[in-house]
Amino acid sequence: MNRLLIILGAVFTIGLAAAAQSPSKPLDSGRDKPFGFGTPATPEQIAALDIDVRPDGTGLPTGSGTARDGAAVYAQKCAACHGANGEGGMADVLVGAEPKGFAPFGPEYERWRASRPDVPFTIGNYWPYATTLFDYIRRAMPATAPGSLTADETYALVAWLLTKNEIVAETDMMNRETLPRVRMPARARFVPDNRRGGPEVK
Amino acid sequence: MATKNRQTHGVTRRTALTTLGAAAALTLTPDLVSAQDAAPVDTTKRWGRLPNTLGARSPAENPRRLPIPTSSRTPLQDLHGTITPSDLHYERHHGGVAVVDPRAYRLTVHGMVDRPLIFTLQDLKRFPATSRTCFLECAGNYNGQREELTPQEICGLTSQSEWTGVMLSTVFKEVGAQPRATWFLAEGQDAAVMTRSIPLKDAIGEAMLAYAQNGEALRPEQGYPVRLLLPGWEGNASVKWLRRIELSDQPFMTREETSKYTDPLADGTAREFSLVIDARSVITSPCYPQTIQKGFVELRGIAWSGRGVIRRVEISTDAGKTWKPATLQQPVLPKAVTCFRYAWEWDGRPTEIVSRAVDETGYTQPEMSAIQKVRGRRTRYHLNPVTGWTIAADGSVRFALQRVRA
Secondary structure, three states: OHHHHHHHHHHHHHHHHHHHHOOOOOOOOOOOOOOOOOEEOOHHHHHHHOOOOOOOOOOOOOOEEOHHHHHHHHHHHOHHHHOOOOOOOOOOOOOOOOOOOOOOOOHHHHHHHOOOOOOOOOHHHHOOEOHHHHHHHHHHOOOOOOOOOOHHHHHHHHHHHHHHOOOOOOOOOEEOOOHHHOEOOOHHHEEEOOOOOOOOOO | OHHHHHHHHHOOHHHHHHHHHHHHHHHHHHHHHHHOOOOOOOHHHOOOOOOOOOOOOOOOOOOOOEEEOOEEEOOHHHOOOOOOOHHHOOEEOOOOOOOOOOOOOOEEEEEOEOOOEEEOHHHHHHOOOEEEEEEEEOOOOOOOOOOOOOHHHHHOOEEEEEEEEEEHHHHHHHHOEOOOOOEEEEEEOOOOOOEEEEEHHHHOOOOEEEEEEOOEEOOHHHOOOOEEEOOOEEHHHOOOOEEEEEEEOOOOOOHHHOOOOOEEOOOOOEEEOOOEOOOEEEEEEOOOOOEOOOEEEEEEEEEEOOOOOEEEEEEEOOOOOOOEEOEEOOOOOOOOOEEEEEEEEEOOOOEEEEEEEEEOOOOEOOOHHHHHHHHOOOOOOOOOOOEEEEEOOOOEEEEOHHHHOO
């Protein structure tokens, strides 16, 4: 009897362990009706938090700026970390239009580079979307006072960075209509992840 | 004191405890507190410290993270087993550690949902809970520039915990996630207001909103009070100090998923949303800066894969000419650290010891040369090359630099 109980117990335990370790099955509650937890979020509450900007321009606020406006903001709030002309310092390099027509990696680049030093990854040669600049600067910059820039200041900085990277002209106005239309040089370089496991190194 | 203890046999338990407690309070405690760091005494001749409210490591043990301004690394060579003590879990922050008041904490879930909702911490804890042991690893967890490197310096941006929280699928049901929603944005409330776009279908089976780690509330540096947890994926996607989730039918293309954490490839394209951590292993003992002795040496290390379980770990003690299987410590869990061990007899001749992991998909941890052949010279993230240690004739151990030089 004791032996039978032990065997049954062992089988039960192994069964439980196998169920618990199955990673592929969703471990959700299996309950179909709502629990009723949480409180409804009003449009105002959502708007107060929702600062993201998408590649199609959704989320961009009103406001505008040109590179000329941006130069002063940059000098005052960004240059200390990113260098006077975006050449980098204690923070990332931002400006660099080389190599023209291709990315700073791959076969074309390796041929181009044969006679010169490597160039850094920059907004001009690597960032695929101009809207990302607005989204990131508004939420996280400057590092000493994140989230402190106005919409106009942010548009102006984006315009300055795009001009320095030779993507838009110095007089081009950046706003919620024009920014999503800016085509970044590296845009076509990006491809989905094709790794799926298995023996091939990717 | 020992004599007094024996005399308590004849009295009631309460009297004995009271007597003991009083004696301890009056005479023992100050002595023992000050004695803790003193020269060794005969521990059988003197009472030790009495129980207290919070434990601490032996003063003789001093494992430490290795910090720089943006990250700190787990001392892999100082650990045993699979769980990283919470205070040694690696850190990678983009705006420092946010200090969030749990009473003021709110998570807003909105976008393509039928019922946009705001949850308090208490709300999230009311949902059915689940626990999951898995590793977390930074996408940029490789450093191999010189011979004098420890496992902590080479790949210490990986750690493992048992996480507890609510399945994201449970919360998505609660808000009525719409079928058109294919992505969601996870946003933190740190100074970077960190954001990542997550492909919903790939994540929803295992994603959690975690509020506990190794049996207690999350550490502040791990996203207290609530973080997203995506088992097997690059750590940056498991957004900490989570304040907002927005469901959408497209990715948001934030900075960390475009200009960072993408993989330039040799053919001139760049891979985006390369979220899964491929299989990897490292020998954590022996390692630099140890010196080994001739005779028996147990090789010990850890292996992990973001695609499931570790199927085997292969060891070479002749610089990669021949390979033999290591013993895997059970249980081997999916997307979790697996300890391996290998009994070796060192004959005193210089050599190189190497490990490589194979996961359940048949993927074999590649050599750096194979990675660079596909990804090119300028690839920066998701590097998981086979690594080893050279053993010199005098037994000194150094990082095998030639193996990772393309």
